[in-house]
Amino acid sequence: MSPRLRSGQGPRQARSAGIAPRAESLREQIEEANYRYYVLDDPQITDAEFDALLHELIELENAHPELRTPDSPTQRVGAIASERFAPFEHARPMLSLANAVTSDELRAFDERARKAAGTSRVAYVCELKIDGLAVALDYRNGSLARGGTRGDGRIGEDVTANLRTVKTIPLRLRVPASVEARGEVYLRKTDFERLNAAREHEGLPVFANPRNAASGGVRQLDPALTAQRRLSFFAYQLVSDEGLRTQWEALRRLAALGLPVNPNVARAEALEDVLAYCRRWEERRDDLDYEIDGVVVKVDDFALQERLGVVARDPRWAIAFKFKPREARTKLLDIAVSVGRTGTLNPNAVLKPVQIGGVTVKSATLHNIDYIKSNDIRIGDTVLVTRAGDVIPRVVGPVLVERTGKEHRFRMPDRCPVCGADVDHPPGEAMSRCTNAACPAQVYERVRHFASRGAMDMEGLGDVMAQQLTDLGLVRDIADIYKLDRAALERVPRMGPKSVENLLRNIERSKQRGLARLLYGLGIRFVGTQTSAILAGDFGTIDAIAEASESELQRSEGIGPEVAGSVALFFKQAANGEMIARLKHAGVDTTAPKRPRAAEGKLTGKTFVLTGTLENLTREEAMQLIVRAGGKVTGSVSKKTDYVVAGADPGSKLTKAESLGIPVMDEVGLRKLLR
Ligand code: IVH
Numbered sequence: 001m002s003p004r005l006r007s008g009q010g011p012r013q014a015r016s017a018g019i020a021p022r023a024e025s026l027r028e029q030i031e032e033a034n035y036r037y038y039v040l041d042d043p044q045i046t047d048a049e050f051d052a053l054l055h056e057l058i059e060l061e062n063a064h065p066e067l068r069t070p071d072s073p074t075q076r077v078g079a080i081a082s083e084r085f086a087p088f089e090h091a092r093p094m095l096s097l098a099n100a101v102t103s104d105e106l107r108a109f110d111e112r113a114r115k116a117a118g119t120s121r122v123a124y125v126c127e128l129k130i131d132g133l134a135v136a137l138d139y140r141n142g143s144l145a146r147g148g149t150r151g152d153g154r155i156g157e158d159v160t161a162n163l164r165t166v167k168t169i170p171l172r173l174r175v176p177a178s179v180e181a182r183g184e185v186y187l188r189k190t191d192f193e194r195l196n197a198a199r200e201h202e203g204l205p206v207f208a209n210p211r212n213a214a215s216g217g218v219r220q221l222d223p224a225l226t227a228q229r230r231l232s233f234f235a236y237q238l239v240s241d242e243g244l245r246t247q248w249e250a251l252r253r254l255a256a257l258g259l260p261v262n263p264n265v266a267r268a269e270a271l272e273d274v275l276a277y278c279r280r281w282e283e284r285r286d287d288l289d290y291e292i293d294g295v296v297v298k299v300d301d302f303a304l305q306e307r308l309g310v311v312a313r314d315p316r317w318a319i320a321f322k323f324k325p326r327e328a329r330t331k332l333l334d335i336a337v338s339v340g341r342t343g344t345l346n347p348n349a350v351l352k353p354v355q356i357g358g359v360t361v362k363s364a365t366l367h368n369i370d371y372i373k374s375n376d377i378r379i380g381d382t383v384l385v386t387r388a389g390d391v392i393p394r395v396v397g398p399v400l401v402e403r404t405g406k407e408h409r410f411r412m413p414d415r416c417p418v419c420g421a422d423v424d425h426p427p428g429e430a431m432s433r434c435t436n437a438a439c440p441a442q443v444y445e446r447v448r449h450f451a452s453r454g455a456m457d458m459e460g461l462g463d464v465m466a467q468q469l470t471d472l473g474l475v476r477d478i479a480d481i482y483k484l485d486r487a488a489l490e491r492v493p494r495m496g497p498k499s500v501e502n503l504l505r506n507i508e509r510s511k512q513r514g515l516a517r518l519l520y521g522l523g524i525r526f527v528g529t530q531t532s533a534i535l536a537g538d539f540g541t542i543d544a545i546a547e548a549s550e551s552e553l554q555r556s557e558g559i560g561p562e563v564a565g566s567v568a569l570f571f572k573q574a575a576n577g578e579m580i581a582r583l584k585h586a587g588v589d590t591t592a593p594k595r596p597r598a599a600e601g602k603l604t605g606k607t608f609v610l611t612g613t614l615e616n617l618t619r620e621e622a623m624q625l626i627v628r629a630g631g632k633v634t635g636s637v638s639k640k641t642d643y644v645v646a647g648a649d650p651g652s653k654l655t656k657a658e659s660l661g662i663p664v665m666d667e668v669g670l671r672k673l674l675r
Contacts, residue, residue: 088148132186455521603631612650
């Protein structure tokens, strides 16, 4: 699935050279790929390419055993453990799985199992193959004692402090059992999108897929950074001496212990049920909020599992049915630049059309210029493209072996491709911007956003209509929408009297959506639905927000200097003030029921920073307690911080607090303050 390394040599090369040098070259490439994949989290070839290298090496070594070296990658189960963490030794090896890609391979697997069982049918458990990172959790007397990654299957990395920040990993089981639970740490698609959007804002490199982000998250040196990734977990294996007899029982036991088990597991009476399950989930994978790359089929009966045993690196009682890959190679024909709502210039890949998982992909995101540069993507390159779920297709990187030298580097234009105005390339920022607020591309994006469902919800004013209204010059800013009348709309091609009536009625209705939706609809940078709702509730009218100073804005929950600055900047522009006056004049409701502020309380005026894992409170709960008492929680420690609340395994924030002499307390201390 995921890419591993942009190797210097493909398997096609060096064939004519001697066998020994080829084996050595394969070893080097595999080592390098593993290093990039597991240690750097910056993989650059696909799993399929990696497998091809590994298989070639295995075959070479099988044919010429004298070439096999003790340090060959074929001599270990998989990855290498990074040296940043203490080793985590697995009492029982964490195995990997053999793959099946066709139903015939599943049939062959079933045949072997039936033969070993001596029965005509074998029951299986079917589980989704979650695309994340395998970890082992060691519980002693019900309490999470240690957690580690899989590593090479024998020794992984001790990432206990990081795993403690994963909300769905219980720190305490519902029963004081001593067991080891194994499962997958993963990142939800929605959390992945949010993470990448935030990184893009900050000019940080974005992750190619949720798996990389999850795996990098688990291996952060500062657990606070792991916590920010919002990782999730599903348990799928129980190692215990509780006398369980089947995998199905084990899953039930995991759930009873309070561990999250994927709700889509199923017991299959025989192979036909397995095949149906695989077919169903290959079709429905996009319905899930997490990535799956296949189905894991496990023999249900543990006694039979034992009999089937393990061969080399794979158990014979389980197999991974891999879905069709959702990545492909194609030619990057060009890089087109579009202009976003806030004037950002967005580079988009123009691709030679290619089928990926049943969909024709012709374009993909390239994020920003930094992404293009850091991945060395050039026009004319053969590139690797992935399409993950409903997420927009993305160009992962160039396939370097395919380079001919005719490719050329892309440069962001200095003039807006739509209106020709100057482009601003702020130093240190990933995004370039068109400087003309009246740029038709910006107007179109703003109108489209304003009319969209989450904002003013004007049915009938979708992408096409927004484009036509701006192209015809009927709408030059969002307030112009409310000036539209029958005569104007009749000028729009293919608008019949009925559609005109409907649209006018929907525009009229939108006036009553209230301040929160209006504020969101204005498309102010960093102001999403949640921030809009908070500001609307706290301030009550658009005028109050417009007049608020940055520090007053920052008194609202979750509003930091960046958001406050952006809001203040928006209202400072004379053109925006004038536009809002016209909205009001048109009868748009610019008020919201005002919510009394958390206001006066024990912690009024006090700023807190939370770090580490608290004993009984989740971070959200602690935050709520503080905010309800009138206090504020911010993300980083500064001289303005009044208190730091530190739990287990605190991050660098604690060190900083200590160096600044800021009082540090634990959960008990916080509760005392609140009393
Ligand atoms: S069972 C011997 N079950 O897939 C059993 N693995 O190559 C080994 N995975 O490393 C694992 N979902 O990271 C199992 N429901 C599931 C899984 C699963 C994802 C991953 C896991 C493992 C890899 C197998």
